[in-house]
Amino acid sequence: MGELLDRCDTSGVASLNLSALVPEPRVNGAIAPEPALEPLLVMEHVAKSFGVVRALGDGSLELYRGETHALVGENGAGKSTMVKILAGVYQPDEGTLRIDGHEAVLASPAAARDAGIAVIYQEPSLFPDLTVAENVFIGRPLLRSGRRIDRRAMHRRVLELLEPLGVRLDPERIARGLSIADQQIVEIAKALSLEARVIVMDEPTAALSAYEVQRLFRVVETLRAAGAAVLFISHRLNEVFAICQRVTVMRDGQRVLSRPLEGLGPDDLVRAMVGRDVVEREQTGESQRGDVVLKAERLTREGVFTDISFEVRSGEIVALAGLVGSGRSEVARAIFGIDRYDAGAVHIAGARLKKGVPAAAMAAGVGLVPEDRRLQGLVMELSIEGNIAMASLGRLQRFGFVRRAAEHRFASDWATRLRIRYLRLTSPVSTLSGGNQQKSVLAKWLSRRPRLLIIDEPTRGIDVATKSEVHRLLVELAQEGVAVLMISSELPEVLRVADRVLVMREGRLVAEFSHQEASEESIVAAATGQAEMFTS
């Protein structure tokens, strides 16, 4: 299992040598000719606009049978639009799609499905009350005499579909409670049952633990070896190099690069994506430690987390690492008062915080930037300025009425400070790109000048350039004396930004590392509890 180590090594190219399992004719040379075979799917000069916003100017892509093709680019580069066109959700304004050499019109999700295209989203939306088998065969169940549903046959078929993937799931259990990784497996089984030839994976690894990523990679490799064309979208370049053979880079709605990955390094891709060199700022670890701001004492919530004790000092960035589902976000929610806890106590600057009351946490100077910014951090229909000012309305009101002019000034001030790119502050916040939405959530909380900022997955799903901006912001905050508690599944981020790393596993704190001690291996080993996996 040395792959797990290698995967995290950004400098290594194609370190995960899965292709050794299945012989695959690789294309050599820097500007290699396209393989002689006809591409399975061709997207040519596809364009799509929403009103005046041109989301995609020139989307082009060739997918071949038996390849895993990476689609990379910053947020807003047009990747999602391309995915939605392939999924039949959007209709392109211009350009053509060809499948097997024939022009194809994907007028609806059903049409895309019939054309053999399956899309696996970052967070699949299954039917939580239906069984795994029913989810796989939704809309087209296997029938027996009298047009009755044939549960046994569906059960059998799902096991057959899962067997080559090496994944064990009970076809008869309901989907509620499945991990995101398992939900993706259900979607993949659905794709296989539809005999999909093109499998699009839209940031499938964003919410997965390292172990689950490995399992997904094995599944992708199985699909590829069986002749499918896999389009793999990810912000994590090490993953791209680990499993993909060719890459297409998008920038500002245009294709800027499309070629075999061999001979390229991560720096080349980043340069192509942003059109310039990105300098990543390292955490200096020199920020001034102050008094204890947050003290969590033996926090316990039945069945979720147990006996969690730690401190965060002023000027310190503490990362909470661990697998998805290890209870990290739940601890954060309990501290902030969204969820209750059964035992233990939270102290902010020495004063005990009332449990279960977010308003009390806010009054004590705690800010929480939640993981799911669309659902929990922003009111999508509300204006950008409304969202930024939302947590500071007390300071912007007079006689109980919010002064609009003050709100506007306030929001524009913070938007500038955080370099939020917007057209008009009065437009709905949903018109911003993902990275700028995240910055708006940050602005909302930073403008309250918190003592303690809890931030859950600060850069999930945002592009490389914005990522380093967010990192810079966090470091600056700490230097100003704010205590930061950061939850992150991205190890490079944890290592770069955090002064201390706490690792959770199955609801318990299992390890603590200083900035110097922390390494990807030590964190992963602690998070999975399987240190022997990393002794290669």
Place this chain on the structure above:
Amino acid sequence: MTTALGSFEEANGEVTSSSRRLADLVFKIREFGIIAVLAIFVIVTASIQSRFIDSQNIKFIFTNATIYALLALGETMVVVARNIDLSVGSVLGLSAYLSADMFNRAHGIPIVAVFAVGLAIGLACGVVNGAIVTLGRVPSLVVTLATLYVIRGLDIILVGGGMVVASSLPNSFLAIASASAGPVPYLAMVVAVVIGLGAYYLRSFRSGRELYAIGSNPDAAVLAGIPIGKRVFTAFVVSGGIAGIAGVLWAANYGTIDSTAGTGYELQVVAAVVVGGVAIFGGSGTVVGAAFGALLLATITQALYVLGISSFWDGAIAGLLLIAAISMDHGIAVSLTAALRKRSLQRGT
């Protein structure tokens, strides 16, 4: 192939079935819960007042529960698809009056034709509800709250100050509700069979399962190509049709029908459905559970009557049960999700 598969299944068995067994058990407990509460009520009441379990009284409970259980069948189909039909009481009232009045308007009319009239009235109301909900994209809570009043108003206009009295109805019609084998009315048996068929339909047919899918995740249902409009429309038409038939049965049972027939039934039916374990936001629950919910509510009403407790308590107790059922379901859902997730985790790592 078969042998290889068999061994694979076997190897899978121990790991995979544990989470399923847990989920199954929870659902069984959920329905056992209703039966247990029912049993407690019967035993406690009977020990205080033995008259409660005499044949006449039991028959009375069954007859009352039958109409609620029948309405609950249609309501369940609507509720699992994340909708609600509040108009069933009004539809029942309109159908009860107009169908029974047929005996006065057309002497010697066959009973089957009267049922056809009731069914037609119910279907028509269901079509109106379903069309506004699916074509107009108006939330069903609003639509059926409106038709609750509109249909009741129509009923009052048509009935005026009049009423149909039992003496004007043929005995063979009245016997439909009263004929019984011992304490069990034949009608209850027929309705039990109908509910059984409904349960089988919802479980084993594509359109039935798709109602659950719609209630479970409407957005995903769109992407899966499920004809949501068609399914929801059908559910409303079925619910309306059932309410129409229930109206005829109501007329046969009570004999005296004025413009207030079936007032407030919608809330009793929704209560029965929810107490019976159907999730109010759709996706899960069975018609059998809903039928038991109806039986429980009817039993409570009669128990209070037999014990000489004011009928004002009836509503209060039904309300308490409703709250208990909803909080229990919420608790179960939360702990079930947590437990299933925990198992996946243990298995995954």
